[in-house]
Amino acid sequence: MRVAAVYKWARGVDGATVHADGTVQWRVTKMVAGEDDHAVLAVAQALAGDSDGSVVGLTIGDGDASWALARGVTETVSVADAPSLTDEAATAEILAAAVTSLGGVDVVAVGDAEEHPGVAVALAGKLGWGVVAGVTRAAVTGGRVAAVRRVGDVEETVSAATPVVLGVAAEAAEPKAPGMKELLAARKRPVTTTTLADLGLDPVDPVDQRGTRVPEVTAARLFDGEPADAARALVAALRNEGVLR
């Protein structure tokens, strides 16, 4: 199977500062590796390994594309001038055009990101493929993809015909990040760069931002000072809530 692993396709939440007046300042505007991206790559590599296939990396925007090359991927494509868009369907449209241009892709693995949960499923929509979201691992069996996910208290295995999109959710942080040597070597490896124009795209974001504000959060009622007093105050509050025995 030829598996496209999509990585670095959104800006990171950590790159934004929300000011007290509710305005948002993006200190880091580059696309960064999402917290699911390492799991995306692991799933892609597992599927390729099971099927004597290959993994092709796909990234959009101006992030450093060598991220995948430092993790064992030998071929990667970057749509370098893709902007960050509010409409997740518009992002999916760019990814879909890029996947199509790669040719012969059987599976797309992409992060099922908390912050952008619409991208994986909209990508499947744009491609007209099936999708399994919330996937934590996958294997190839009988020419089909067996994708595993947790639904409540049940671990479910869904068998999918290809082509298919897998929305992959990481269960933990990346177990072993590549070292400096791998990172530096990866920077020297070739990245195939393509543009929106090459893909025949001229993305417009149909969604306008009218403003941002800080949500009214009811901050925790804090008890500090002497531990004995604070503890007593907490117990009183919990009793009041009726949550103690």
Added chain:
Amino acid sequence: MTAPTWVLATDTALLTTCVELARGAGGPVTVVAAGPRELADAAAAAGPDRVLWAEPEADRPAESLAPTIAAAAADAGVRVLVSTVAPAARALLGAAATAVSASVVAGAVALSVDGDALVVERSALDGAVLETLATAGALALVARGDEVAAPDGAPAPVEPLAAGPVADLRVVSRTPVGGASGVRDAERVVSIGRGVRAKADLELIGTLTSALDAEIACSMPIADDLGWVPKERYIGRSGQHIAPRLYLAVGIAGMPQHMEGVRDAKVVAAINNDPAAPIFRTADYGVVGDLYEVVPALVEALRE
């Protein structure tokens, strides 16, 4: 006439919340229930104008119906689509959004109409900001919010959705995982994080769990990296999702991945020596202090 709005549902979570969000578009609201008859009945009681019911074939997941639902949404001229974040429901949303050329926006908490524009308020940046977005086009929303009670009144009529093309997906196995740990159904849970320095300190924590008649739980590193508490007791996105009446976090930072597991807890309280710890932003009550002083004091106060 205002264009119709469809809520795409594959389970009963947040049904009424989604219908209420959908009402903001001003048009008639249909819930498309992809699942067993009980789901259609629950949808009918959630306040929509009608329910379209489609049952996947045996051994097929709900998302196998995505092509059918997408085609029907296009036929009906749907302008607004709503789903929860549940993977199956989102799969339906992605397909239907493409069919009606809708923009996709996640974290939606409110929807309204302003002239020709649809205006959505959504939570972004891990909940740090509320963003107001507008579009003249069609809109597919991943809803966010808390469970609300179903309205009173007669249930909406349930009509079958005509059969159509299905995606080639099959459920090949379903295995229950880590349900039997006791933490799932506990009324009170004391949960420990890396603020606890040594495994031997579980004895101290034990005095608190007995005083509270609580079950013990933990953050992921305590179970995964340290192995002090069985894995089926760690809470969070990749662990247990629980809804106790009291969740008391002891020495837990409160990272979003952890807090996802206790979104439905009634009261969250935290002990942390860092007043800037993220947990104090989501907890209801907190004690700022060293857990090695606060825990014994708490046990004492509970005895009083």
